[in-house]
Amino acid sequence: MWNSQKKNNSWIVKHLTNTFSVISINRSSLEERKITEFKGYQLLALAAYSSLLILIVSFCLIAYSPIKSILPQAELDKKKKIIELMIHIDSLERDLFIKAQYVNAITRIINGDIIDSVIPVFNKESIVYEDLTLSPSKADSTLRKEVADADLYNIPSSYKDNIGQLEDFVFYRPVDGLITSLFNPQEQHFGLDIVTETNASVKSCLDGVVLFADWSSSKGNVIIIQHVDNIVSAYMHNALLVKETNDLVKAGEVIGVVGNSGELTSGPHLHFELWQNGTPINPEDYIDF
Known part of the structure; x- marks a missing residue:
């Protein structure tokens, strides 16, 4: 077994150190002409460098060229990004709507109009009606009464006795x-x-x-x-x-x-x-x- 392994190692070393030549033969005169020559280990190194170069070029093409967009994973990422943007746009629309309500209320008050409250109104289709409890609890009823009495956007009733010039x-x-x-x-x-x-x-x-x-x-x-x-x-x-x-x-x-x-x-x-x-x-x- 030792002799067999030694023989295999000797064969590998021999082929790595052998000199290989590339020649061309003239068909009419059968004259041989040497083009180049190289060692076995040089051929192995050239193959390794070529493989590495192919890997680098392939990576660059996939990562930084339009080829990336046709891959299945890229299409999935694109759809996910579109969904995130749609959710973000919807959130911005709601924020703009609420701010518009505030600005409208301020304008009306400065112009001398009397308003009771400012209540943002959203699309009723966005409300989920399943599993709603329609019977308010005692604590909820008490809170509703306190909020109604306070009327957030109006002066509390305790201040109204001071109205005058x-x-x-x-x-x-x-x-x-x-x-x-x-x-x-x-x-x-x-x-x-x-x-x-x-x-x-x-x-x-x-x-x-x-x-x-x-x-x-x-x-x-x-x-x-x-x-x-x-x-x-x-x-x-x-x-x-x-x-x-x-x-x-x-x-x-x-x-x-x-x-x-x-x-x-x-x-x-x-x-x-x-x-x-x-x-x-x-x-x-x-x-x-």
Whole structure:
């Protein structure tokens, strides 16, 4: 057995070290002409390099050329991606619908319209009616009554006793500072620009409900509060907001921090507006700055 294995090894070494020649023969004269010659191990190395090159070229063709798109796995990945995009688009459509509802509500309130609530409405076909429990529990009935009484987008009934003329209200100063731009409706400046210390607290001028608290590219961090008697106050260019939509606030309660956010600003300040029934009001007529 040892001799047989030794003989096989000797045969392999012999063929790897042998010299092989490539020759051409002239058919008419039978003259031989050597073209090239190589060792056995050189032929083996050439075969290995060729195989590796074929593998690399095949991989590049499959990974980085249109050939990839005709493979079954690529088709499956494409369908999966399309489904994910459709779900994402549907989610974006719902978000846009809800934001449109909020913007519409704010516009109506600023214009002096009275609204009861803002309820997003979705396609009824998207609702699954199977296994629904139609009989509300006692806790559910209690919660429904509390929500109905609170009426998220309206002033609570406890505030309505204070309804009267603007002169009857005691407005809280939103910030302490220096007025740099006055109320001027002719120039589309419907409020006051008040310069104060950076990071100073911004406070609500009256009791109310936060109607809007979000980012605007031009006004930065904006918070709008609905008060009684169709009074609306707006606070713009805040560094940050500490209240959210639907939060109840008291007069003098901190709602944000003075900043320099938004495109329409040249330095840290608060832009403060006061509206009633869709009409801008000069805050200096009712607030001592």
